Amino acid sequence: MRTLALAVSAQYRVALDHGVVLQDHTVPKSMQDAMSLLGRLALEEGREDRFASVHDVLHACTVPLREWDLDAFKGNFTYANLQLVDPDLLVPTEECGALMVEGGRSHDDVIERQLYARLQDALKNTGRQRDRTYRVVREFLARHSLTTRAGLRGHFDGEGVDDAVTDLVLGHLFIPVPEAWTLRGQPHRCVHCGTLTRPHPDRDRFPGGRCPLQACREGEDFQAQAEPFGGTGAIVAANTVLRYWVNPAIDELRIFDAAVEAGVPAELYPHSDKCDVSLGGNTGVDVKNYRDAHALARKMSADPGGLKEYRVPVLAVPDARAAQPGYLSALKRGLKRGPGARLRVMTVREVKRDIRELAHA
Structure with a gap:
């Protein structure tokens, strides 16, 4: 393997x-x-x-x-x-x-890791704004993986993002929407996550194309719906960015937005990604969407990353993974030894349900 x-x-x-x-x-x-x-x-x-x-x-x-x-x-x-x-x-x-x-x-x-290193290199001259700028970039990618050059630049200018960071994002993290990914020359966006849909052979079921993000399609409220994207000069996050940052961000945003709605103090990607979401300062949450529980257990047992710095470290798995027969039991067995033994395994649904309790742990 x-x-x-x-x-x-x-x-x-x-x-x-x-x-x-x-x-x-x-x-x-x-x-x-x-x-x-x-x-x-x-x-x-x-x-x-x-x-x-x-x-x-x-x-x-x-x-x-x-x-x-x-x-x-x-x-x-x-x-x-x-x-x-x-x-x-x-x-x-x-x-x-x-x-x-x-x-x-x-x-x-x-x-x-290469994506992270490239962004960190662009942030090296941002001084005290480093962590804030990192969060602005990652949240924009999560919420607007289909956008326009003017839209992205306008948002970043409004947030005071350094030009070198903006140039990196435009030049390396986004690409122009390919003609092959449009429908009669018109880009379409998923009504749930907002990303670019891709043409699908089953046009009766996916007339506006299908969302390419697994985490979005596995959401409990997902329906195969898309709408035309009207911006000119459309750009979309590169496939690597979609897989490694945008796809997991779907559940990260579900947790973060639930915390904001509940009035719970929360932060996305604190300290330039020590974890995905921090709740109340003492609880760190990382969302991992691995189809294979053993691979995830081995990774987190070897190195839980920034989670180990939180008093309450939470490993959140999407509800679709938890629905796989034997997934949670295999994951918990694999985390019994080493640094991973401190991790509290929860589903995304459970984190949202217990968000106030976690924030005050």
Whole structure:
């Protein structure tokens, strides 16, 4: 699994450089090794080797391993629910990055860490405004992942964001809306989260395109509704930003907005992301949307990040994850040892329900 995670990440970097995935000399050594191991596994089970093509392997990575039609990945296999590639955004998942680190790779190799480092570099000259500017950028991305250049620049100017930070966001975190992602040349936005919808083959169900964000589609109030986006010069957050920052922010905002509505003191991304939401100063909440409970438990047991600095550290998991059979029990078992043992595991619904109690813990 670690070899495969490394292979997916390496192949993604090749695709960024070349703009296409080819079955040629550009296939990374790690992907060649992973394909060989998968082929051997299939042959040992008496099955056809369906892993000789890098395209087939990457396509397989968009579904959980238990659906790969390999006996080794079923039953009690630890990573049966692991999904290495986001099927809508086509970028490596957080679980993929966590497995890479387990396999000995530096945190700096993980895409999410690279995004964070790039933004922090742009913030280096903002002085005392550093934490506030970080929060302004991240909250804008969370609430306005589909916008216009003029809209973004106007908002940032109004918030006093440094020009270097604005240029970084416009130049590296957003892209112009591609024609292929429009409907008859018109961008459409999800009525729930506001992001750009993508055209979908099932036009009867998704006439305005489908929201590409898993956390939005899994929300209890989600309906397949979209509306035209009327701004000129539309831009949308890059797929990596959508996966690593905007998708988890859907539940982060649910918690933060519930706290504000309840009159509870709360802060988004305090101290430049020590946690996702702080409640009352003593409680820190991190939302993690991992399909595989074992991968999440191993990550948080190794390093809970900024949560360890809070008196009440809360690991919040989306309600859709908690609905997976055995998910919460597996997660709690995996957190019994090490730094992760202090974490209080709750669903997003439970955090919202107990928000006053958590804020005064």
